Amino acid sequence: MRREAMLGRDQRVAGYTFMLRRTADEHPDPNLPDVQRLYDETLLGNLQRMDIARLLGQRLAFVPISPATLDHPLIEEWPATGTVWLLNVDTLTTVDASLPARLAELKTRGFSFAVQADAAIRPERHALLQHMDYVVLDVSSEDIPAITAQIAAVSKLAAGKRLVATGVQTLEAFHMCHKLQFALFMGPFITRRENLGNPVMGPSRAKVLDLMNRVRTGAEQPELAAQFRHDPALSVRLLRYVNSPGMGLMNKIGGIEQALMVMGQDKLYRWLTLILFTGGQTQELDQAVLENALVRGRVAEQLAGRALFAKARDEIFVAGLFSLLDVVMHMPMEQVLKQISLPAEITEAIVSQRGPYAPYLALAIACEQDDQSSIEALAKQIGRDVADINGVHMDALLWAQQLSGDV
Template sequence: MVFGKLIGRLTGQDDTPLQPLPLSALVTTPVVDPAVAAQQRQRAAAEAMLRREEIIDSRNRLCGYRFSTAGSAAGQTSPQADAPAESAFLAALAEIDLPAFATRRLALVPISRAALAAGGHLPLRAARSTLLLDVEGSDVEAWLPLLQQARADGCRLALRGLTLLPEHAPLLALADLALLRLDDYDLTDFQRLARGLKAAAPQLELAADGVPGWPERRMCAAWGFDYCLGPFTVLADCEEPEGKLDNSRVVLMEMLNLIRAEADLADLGAVAKKDPGIALKVLALANSPAAGLSAPVASLEQAIMVLGRQRLYRWLTVAMFRVGTPRDRDEALLEVAMTRARFLETVADGVLAKKDCDELFLVGLLSLFDVLLAMPLTKVLQLINLADEVTAVLLRSEGPYARFLQLALAVEHGRSAQAADIAGELGIDPAGLGNTSQLALAWAEEALGISAPDL
């Protein structure tokens, strides 16, 4: 991707405030105390907010998400046991225009047999929208007409609970993807089932759920799995040797420090010239249509002045993910970091000053630098001149930004009750967390120019 695509979205040219989406279909129990009623409504909204789990493909690219509600248990196929909650979940997916998302990327949507029979899937149809159904222990004859109709409706099907028993052969013929949760099997049975399913249905894609770390991710890849879901995406690889900073990243860090020190433009330009690739990208950004210049600039000093220090600082931070010889995994990390950064910046708007919101954006990006660089964060931050508040939250989870980062992590991990409590402490309406999270993802996708990977 071209770095110039980021400038209008990473910098001050994208100041459009996030507008809350309407949250309907939430049922609250009437109470006498209005304060208690409001608190219950906020907690219900937090429970109903959509949760996303990254889906990583065979090349370690972030190719899509599994959607659920924040209150759903890990690995649960249907978002809630009761029909009203599932109806609210499906309505929320339609409200965020999931079909538009699923034209570009894989969207795994849990749905119950009852909701499927009622046509709850119909508003969600798109090229990469994939219905996730649990057929474990179910009557195959009862499933078949529903699955056949869903296929006729143009839906892709992901089934959990598939076996190699003869009665499951018709299900295998209809399925596009089989989901196997790692915790449900011992490793021998897990491998045997995966190989057997592929042999019985060559068209079938395999997804491993609940993958805890990179060693297990590599194991699943070796066993032919097409996708993996689990927390490993943003975790360090314990088998990866400690990284070393290449010249490009050293130059970027020097420029970051000079901007923090309010150094002269000439000093910034001199450091940028140490890496021709970085120098050319800075010039390209300044001369991009987003900058709106009537005449092109030819010197680095002019380019830096056009971009402005704050805009350049954001771009340099993002560039850390892409210089050198990036791994496919780095682009996935960048998307998670960009989404987290935008969420933090936006959720604090109206609660903190603009300067603090800018700092929180950096907190979100920098929070994954240790994973990106395969270096302890203590070493990384020794090389960058940061505000004390930023260092405090990243190294010790302390300071005025600590609770904001904890809020972002709670939302990402679907810990709805914790997210609601922290939001209340910070003076943030918990009912808006889900909307802010979804819009942060949309912003990151647009900023990064996300298009559909080859599936």
């Protein structure tokens, strides 16, 4: 399984597209009906085993299938809320009367539908557009005249459809699509390392880094409390977090000293790490990067399992988080890490991809990048079954979704 995040117009994660990884030795023509049906059954079966219902309702899940699969028994059991069936109509030469009827029936149950724009605007498929909720456009070319022409063609045939931009490469491309009134955005722009220069760090992040270094060097609670009192905004965030449902406290905490006592050094350090992601000038996009980093850290930590001690698993999680810190701070990673006191194993894993933590971090990144050969090699290296990774990934998505909302 692989997933790709999609952002809404507010630059927050709105959902994911889920796909199967295809390998080089698979059938040369995946669009053959029998091959496509097998692909769809495998995808749906994997998502069902991952208990995707836990994600739906809070987020959208775009699931690519062929129109023929809409009659599969699994569809009858599928949770409708949040599910968007992305129909593969490339091989559909005519639209049988039964298909629009089936689409209408499923829409009454709460399902949504999407289709690729270039496939849907062909004359033989016009009838499908009326039933679509989303129309997907590949904008990787950044050819504005061609993109606007496609939008115009879709609007002429079926107005009011929500547009999804895929292949968004850069922040500049995101802003272009935002102006063109796209509703959802997918692509590497979310974690792309752009304009890494030598910016001046804002005071809020400087304060967080100072606190992190104090925690790492064993500062006492009164010293930490005094630092929090100098930053009322940070104090409010700490109290809000410690009183969030995720902490599970029976009684409300009202003071900084008490909050620090409840948190403890390890939890406080983790929380400060999260705050680093949300203290910049692009806070909405930073939140999306944070969620991606949380998934990366959680996957790496869970893959370590019982193979490593708790302290090492904690540090692997931090390595996963910090591996995207250069993206939100807009500076080279080496420069970021110079300002933070970290164990050598974390720095080594992030910068040179070496050391005991490196394979876990590399495997989490390979999952994001759909690098099948690396996934198989790294899973073997750490003694994990590739089949386990799907479940770990879904658990991490749900965990990150909840935690990022509490930060």
